[in-house]
Amino acid sequence: KAGVTQTPRYLIKTRGQQVTLSCSPISGHRSVSWYQQTPGQGLQFLFEYFSETQRNKGNFPGRFSGRQFSNSRSEMNVSTLELGDSALYLCASSLGLDEQFFGPGTRLTVL
Amino acid sequence: GENVEQHPSTLSVQEGDSAVIKCTYSDSASNYFPWYKQELGKRPQLIIDIRSNVGEKKDQRIAVTLNKTAKHFSLHITETQPEDSAVYFCAASNPAGNQFYFGTGTSLTVIP
Numbered sequence: 001k002a003g004v005t006q007t008p009r010y011l012i013k014t015r016g017q018q019v020t021l022s023c024s025p026i027s028g029h030r031s032v033s034w035y036q037q038t039p040g041q042g043l044q045f046l047f048e049y050f051s052e053t054q055r056n057k058g059n060f061p062g063r064f065s066g067r068q069f070s071n072s073r074s075e076m077n078v079s080t081l082e083l084g085d086s087a088l089y090l091c092a093s094s095l096g097l098d099e100q101f102f103g104p105g106t107r108l109t110v111l
Numbered sequence: 112g113e114n115v116e117q118h119p120s121t122l123s124v125q126e127g128d129s130a131v132i133k134c135t136y137s138d139s140a141s142n143y144f145p146w147y148k149q150e151l152g153k154r155p156q157l158i159i160d161i162r163s164n165v166g167e168k169k170d171q172r173i174a175v176t177l178n179k180t181a182k183h184f185s186l187h188i189t190e191t192q193p194e195d196s197a198v199y200f201c202a203a204s205n206p207a208g209n210q211f212y213f214g215t216g217t218s219l220t221v222i223p
Binding site: 004031033035040041042043044045048050055056058059090094096097098099100101102103104105 | 112117143145147153154155156157160200202204205207208209210211212213214215216
């Protein structure tokens with residue numbers, strides 16, 4: 001099976017802009033989670049989608065949003081970018097109850 | 112919500128020695144505890160996991176122990192090799208399995 005894919009892999013934006021990141025899960029996986037990874041902070045949970053429904057949300061401001069489509073692909077949107085949003089954004093897919101498989105991540109740099 | 116703490120943040124060992132990484136969690140309802148290895152520039156990959164109904168699990172040189180009463184779990188790597196050098200993350204999952212809380216990571220360096 002093909003692994004989790006994320007596009008784009010790298011992104012450079014300026015403050016105030018918005019950005020959309022995409023994640024395609026492993027075929028058959030209906031759960032997609034998003035994480036923000038920064039040095040020293042580990043992986044911080046953003047939200048999780050299952051069958052197009054957001055089941056859980058982490059402690060991030062409303063500028064961070066997401067959605068999931070009927071084919072389980074998911075997008076994450078960040079509006080009004082801030083310098084502190086620079087990070088590696090990882091998505092992970094799973095069957096819903098256990099092992100998560102991570103994508104390669106999107107490296108977002110905000111200037 | 113759940114809080115996962117991980118120690119140490121950095122660890123250096125000589126090749127062939129053992130390495131131990133410890134994590135504590137706060138929510139007694141958490142029931143699934145995976146460990147991920149992330150090599151430089153790569154994605155995190157699951158190396159071993161344990162459920163709350165099990166006290167210990169081994170896979171070749173890697174083992175994980177869980178103490179539910181004390182709410183802590185540990186990763187043990189024996190006979191370390193240079194290719195074990197990476198950042199290791201512990202995590203705890205809520206019972207629904209739809210939210211994972213990660214520790215802040217341990218950077219392991221195995222010195223040849």
